[in-house]
Structure formats: structure tokens, C-alpha cells
Amino acid sequence: MHGCVVLVVDATTGVGRRVTSQLCALGAAVAVVGAGHPGRDDDAATNAAFLCKELAGIGLVALPYQADVERPESFRALTGQIAADLGQVTASVVVVPSASGGEGPVQAFRVASGVVAASLPAGAEHIEVDVSGQGFSLEEAAQSVVERLVRLHEQWRTPSG
Template sequence: MSVNPPLAELTALVIDGASGPGRIVSSRLSAAGARVAIVTVSDGGSAAYLSKELSGLGLTALPYQVDPADRGSMEQLLADVTQDLGRLDVLVNLLPAPVDEGRAAEERVQLRTALLDVLATACRGGRLILLAGAAPPRLGSLAEVWVDTVPLPAPLPNGWADPGVPASVHHSTANAVLLLLGIPAAAGAEIDATGPAELWG
């Protein structure tokens, strides 16, 4: 007898969703039945590759790219995602905050906060999951959003692509996010020949 995936009919948007723990989270949420928007802020090709991989398994995951410095780009992202996948239920931000100081770092924090504010506004009544230390959206958007944070084991000055960050950190961060959404932890969560059923158990 077939069993409905646990997150069937849910729409999730994962920022930095094609690398590090974001790739794992996007893969597992998609395998659990969610419609997933895989969002990158730099390398759109990585999101397209993961989307193709997941779509090949019959899952729903679409690639998007956004420029946090351009509010128009943020608003277009939101319009595209809601048109393609429906109203947002879950927003996961796995984009590490800058660890350096100074005006440039402050501006990056402000831009990322603006991005989350635009998206969280569309996720009212839904759920927002952030890395600990990431700047939250403005309070007005949070009033109707359930907010959770997951720990960041170590600073990430070069992001998740830093070869010095072990795979275990990627998996522990991804598992922390997935457990908040009721998806069992797994030692390894990459897409492989096992198919979607084995990914969500």
C-alpha cells in the first residue's frame, strides 16, 4: 500500500539551497513531498543541476536565482515562486552571515535581512528557519510567522563551499532543519539510486 509523503502539498523555499546543507535540505524536503524552490544568490547553475537531478526522480524542485542587492530581484523571485509552486509555507535561510566587520559586512547583513523580509511577508502563517546569528526580518513580518533557529557549529568566512568545513557539519546542520519539520535525521541525505521513498523513509 502506498503512503503519502509527510510534506505533500507543502511549498518550501530554501535560500542557498544547492550547496552544503542546503542541497541536503532541498533534496530531503522534495523527497518528502514538498514543492521546493531552490534559491541561490550567486551560482544559478548549481540550482539548475540539482533541480534536474530531483526532477529526474519525479520530484518537484525548481531553480531560482536572486540578487539580494536588488529589491526588484527579490520581489520577482517571490512572484515567480508563488506562480510556479503556490503560496509559501516554509522558508529556510541557510545563507551564512558574514563574519568580517566594517561597512561592507553591515551592508551585506542589511541586504540579506531585506531579502528575508520580502519573503517572510509572503509566508504569513507559515514557518521560517534561520541559521543562528543570521539577521531576522523586521518584526512586522514576524508577527504571523513561526520562527526557529538552528545552531551554526563554526564561523563560515567562505560560506559552505569552504573545503575546510567537514561534511559532518553540513549533515548536522541539515538534520537540525529537517527535524524541525518532522523529517528523521539521516547520516547521508544526498540523492542517489535509492529514489525518493528511501530518502524520506
């Protein structure tokens, strides 16, 4: 996955954290957004910074970014910031939380996902992972996303024709 820059939203817990760690281990540069969950008492930006520091400590490339799912416009400028820091975004992953916290957070993440998708450069892949009712374990869901991105990366690297 060397040369691949992936934006992962809700990257600090659950599926997002697993996807981030696996992509980094495969050589991708990952833009980590700890998007914060409405009503949850944590600091998403701090969580993202700690995860990036942990990954850098083992020689992997991840940088923290801040956005707020309750302010979807905060996602519009992310791809430009990431391009300046890491290179053009080749894929994005947005993890939509389970509905156990209510429909408000789910809807907020879906709106943010749409903003992220619309801000990607032409040809970049967007994956929205809805963790409610999948029947997958977190590990299986993360593995499925990573395998899809690896296949896409192989296609990007292989000249057509």
C-alpha cells in the same frame, strides 16, 4: 510533506542543498534559489537549474528561481512566481553564509532574508539558518531545519479543536 511548498535560498551548496534534497525526498515541492555569494565566481542560476535537473532525474519536484542578494528587492516577487508555478509558499529557509567571507555577504543575506519573510503569505513559516559558529555539522544543521518543517507540516495537517 506532500502539499508543502518550500522556498530555499542558497539551496545549491552546503546546508541549503541538504535541506532541499531532504525536503524533496519527503515529498515537498521546493523552490530552489541559488542566491549567489558576492565575490564568488559561480553562476547561481545555473547551479539552481542543475540541482533541479538532478532532483527531477530521481522523480523529485524542485524548480529553479533567480534572485540576487546584492539586490534584495529581487526577492519580493518570488513568492508570487512560486505560487503560480508550485502553489502557495508554506515555508521559507534562508541560509546565511559564515562570516569567513566577511560581514558584507552575511549582512546581504540577512537583508534578503528579511525581504523573503515579509513577502510570505500569512501563516507561512520563515527559518533563517546562520551557519557561523553553530557548533553543528552541516548535516546536523540541515536535519534540524527539516525536522522543524516536518513538525510544522504535521500541525498544519491536523485540524485544531
